[in-house]
Amino acid sequence: MNAHCDLLIVGAGPAGMAAALAAAASGARIVLLDDNPAPGGQIWRDGPQAHLPPAALQHREALEEHTNIELRCGTRVVAIASPNALLLEDAERGFILGYDKLILCTGARERLLPFPGWTLPGVTGAGGLQALIKGNLPVAGERVVIAGSGPLLLASAATAKRNGARVLRIAEQASWRTVAGFMARLPQWPNKVAQAVGLFDPGYRCDSHVLEALGQDRLEGVRLRQGGKVVELACERLACGFGLIPNTQLGQALGCRLDGEAIAVDAWQGTSRAGHYAAGECTGFGGSERALVEGAIAGYSAVGERERAHALWPKRRHWQRFADTLERSFALTPALKTLPHPDTLVCRCEDVPYATLAGCNGWVDAKLASRCGMGACQGRICGPAAQFLFGWQPTPPRPPLSPARIETLLCLEDRTG
Known part of the structure; x- marks a missing residue:
């Protein structure tokens, strides 16, 4: 089953929710998806023992008021289906969703x-x-x-x-x-x-x-x-x-340029690929306040509301200064590079110890010699660790971007067949 929307937002954390709400008044058909069972991302993560802040509850309620916003939780991106379409999977099925504009709000993960x-x-x-x-x-x-x-x-x-x-x-x-x-x-x-x-x-x-x-x-x-x-x-x-590592795998797969470890964006939160935007911690860590304002700028920009996006630039600068201060203050000391012993596992999926990697010349060499980064997490854990320890640059991700059912992957064959 194929479908299409005007604006697809990947990630329903603060940035994604703010982007959807900013774009909603335009009347655009918006799909907001997330692989978690409820919106909020990691910072506003729900659960039996969660205590959601008022801002999280307000954003949830606001999403429900807009009939042109379709929230799809428990849905993950599996692969790029075509230049403006993604292969997705939920608990029931795999399907392809096309879009005119896309906003990446894929957040960050722990280092x-x-x-x-x-x-x-x-x-x-x-x-x-x-x-x-x-x-x-x-x-x-x-x-x-x-x-x-x-x-x-x-x-x-x-x-x-x-x-x-x-x-x-x-x-x-x-x-x-x-x-x-x-x-x-x-x-x-x-x-x-x-x-x-x-x-x-x-x-x-x-x-x-x-x-x-x-x-x-x-x-x-x-x-x-x-x-x-x-x-x-x-x-x-x-x-x-x-610290945190921006989740850039989908952005890289889409051909978006990186700036260091994060997705590079311009003043309108636009990436290097036309019609594709990014906001929140996938563009660099700075807390929920920065994510909210970046998300709103991206949402307004994606639907052509540039005056409203421009009006938020001072607020973004304010929170970017906080992000810069945070990054400088908690930069990791080189002493942490000496923590592993020769037999300490670096790649837990494939049981690859530090001594094996220390003799490699880079990420590709490490994969060929030891299968480092080729296990279930696809380098999401050992990749940033090796980057810190050895200075290696991780290679771009290859599909599928997440584990998927065979039936889901067959959707790609149906589309090309």
């Missing part, structure tokens, strides 16, 4: 770095722990250590504590001086000051990072470097997150 013991049960990403708890993972009474870099650590700790966990330590790799400088600049964004105060935790330590997860069959403790000393803490859960 996970390898260290001894990181594959033990009980070790997750910091955002991953948040998602699991919101999905009803019981953590009451468990001892939790959170490590890595950036404000996500504090947010993850707050979610864990709200659900009964004992957060023993939040290990931030940035220095006290850097974090103090960041806090000194926060009054430029008053609501961020309130957030920081609300998330403060007495277990927060700077100049601190994970060295090793301890245990045999599952996590039993963690070894940390704190300043000039090494400390060990017994715990049931360790959550590590070393």
